[in-house]
Amino acid sequence: MPFTQITPVLLCGGSGTRLWPLSRKSYPKQFVPLVGEETLFQASAKRLSGTTETLSFGAPMVLTNADFRFIVTEQLAGAGIDPGAILIEPEGRNTAPAILAAALRQAETDPEAIMLVAPSDHVVPDAAAFHAAVALGLEAVAAGDMVTFGITPTHAETAYGYLELSEKSDGQPVKLSRFVEKPDAARAAEMLAAGTFLWNAGIFLFRAKDMIAAFEALAPGLLAPVKASLAEAKTDLGFLRLSPEHWGGAEDISIDYAVMEKAPNLSVVPFAEAWSDLGGWDAVWRETGPDENGVATSGEATAIDCSNTLLRSESERLEVVGIGLENIMVIAMNDAVLVADMTRAQDVKLAVSALKAKGAAQATHFPKDHRPWGWFESLVVGGRFQVKRIMVHPGAALSLQSHFHRSEHWIVVEGTARVTIDDEVKLVTENQSVYLPLGCVHRMENPGKVPMVLIEVQTGAYVGEDDIVRYEDVYARS
Template identity: 75%
Template structure:
């Protein structure tokens, strides 16, 4: 059986403001009823596949577990990177981890944020790739390009496609528009999807040959790692010594045993709002609408509102993408989709929180969002999953008022435990040791009003936490 290895990081810049560093695009509901991450996990299930191994970071670990649970998938392991070191150390860690159980294990390494609508065609391509894997080849998948694209790297085939794995001639960097048009007209060039299939033993041999310096720190990170609430945390000191490098640069571009399986079943990495527009539903005028959005005499545009407080209206727009959130709005020419990351850079220079932080702050127990922030007060909406509980905590600088609007809260204040139902409220004095829990089977929602001299999330003393987070961790 094939073990999927799902790479689940991301900086959240190309689909800003919906995608951000604290909550990148694979976790966001962009299309349909599942997130890109859930779609990737669903696609890698079936008779061909064992339970997936997911590689992510500490901030995303509970989101990963929650979203897998929502679609009924049990992960084989969730490896936690202490810090992002690009794809080469991540792939190596997964290969080492699986090789300790079976050196001949077959790995299918895939990003978590791609769209492949034809699952059957993809599975057929994977089975085709197994032919080359059986011969000791490292296999990558090349996408038949439907149009010129400057945002992707390309694969140049050594021979014409013949229905099976084809030897790779070379990797090609992201081209200019003229080069991209020439390559699309040439059948020997395919988009590089960044999806790989190989045996653990073969990829480890490739690392030993082409990137041997990565092996000691990644091996040490596995050896010094530990289990934490079911997650496998890699050792931080050893991991920090691993070079920050992609698996393409470290190994694949140097390997002589690399084959390509051409794939034409439809693919997108949704690498910009233009791709979201192209892959989504559009009306006769080429307008894509989502959420509370209205278009009047618009053409070839994307209007998307993710706000529950704002109505987005476009009049006479053409080739425009407009994305509205509660805390930020993007309006840009559709042809400038790859420049959205410039907006993130500009906001970072201004130290604007919108550059990196998602309005909903996700936690293992649920999420919260700030509704109003003023001088010495803040109003939040807090959503607690059934059976979940926040840590037992206190604050130095603020008091809190909780008003339950949905469900029932079990509230601890010092030595007193009480149930607070809908339309009831409770006051948490400054310095009181307190906790909220949802004892019910439906989500519990409350409005929290904080008052005090300092309202930062780091004003917390944690006494007990079922999620094993340290002092100063949020929520």
């Protein structure tokens, strides 16, 4: 087989509510190291990079939203990967508009380009086996087919959609018969026994021009708004912001419903190796590798006389101890703790809905608030004060800003800060502090080569994050 260049496309949106409290709207599961040291996004990007005997992956194209754009670049840099185009979706409109935008963008330079679209939150331990599956799909793509990948089921799963094959496969690409919605337990058992059904992984391989042609034939209503949004996109610090005026007019629909379920030229490549979309804490429990008693622990967690149990502590300062637990999952964070029966893993999203209804910030807001320059977390919040821990990356800088309602004290505890207060600029080192009076124009920067950490004490009538007037910002935030 000749050497083939492939453009990976990573879909990087969603909120992962079934993995609450670790995955939240402000910092969803793809950016979290759920299994191992790397995040799911980093592992996905690495899997779709480099060169094999038959494949060469180009720089990845990423589709994400404005809130995640700097997290994407930071995590790609941490994985040693230079990104290609990063398209910013003004709002989530599901996978069909996103994939069409990617295909149209790629077709501007190469309509024949082969693209591999994948979610950025899946676990595929054997990258070489996945590359071999991709190589199997190339012949079908060369013949004008679009290819999807189906996972050989290991059990009668009710949380996944299925793909019905036109015939049994020996591992080679097979024509798709139909898509099947998530089944009940009895139907899932029947499909497992039949041997012609695979789990739908939502991964696609195609030529850019073939995907565009499929939309022209099967979902023509999406073409005008997506094309217009791409044509009027604005470049912003290396990101490509799709035009919100037109993007909002695109139908909110998945690629399966819009195109794939109706496409006559769709083949399926079976993938029999390990795979998981980590769609619930029960899946994380399986991937973590339970011991002989079915117990999996992570972080500062201890299990005593437990069975079939997941215990996770996401804080070095928080010890989680389970005694005599059976079929229980416990995930503890600084601001929220989930305790649930393992069989109710798919119902964790109900907790998020309940917390939203009562106005709890924990429903959507991650304890660490990530910014392009680093992150901060609130340690204590009172009626007229707030204490934060702030980490600034080497070479990074916060915006030049002022506040209407609060003054601040900064105490450097690690590294060195370069501090601007009105017309004065000075260095503040470890164990030194500086006072910022109400209304002063100020900025903090990290001029060093190691992360800088400081404790910020705010006092005033209002300490909300929206009490900021920005005058300059290297990250072009308004």
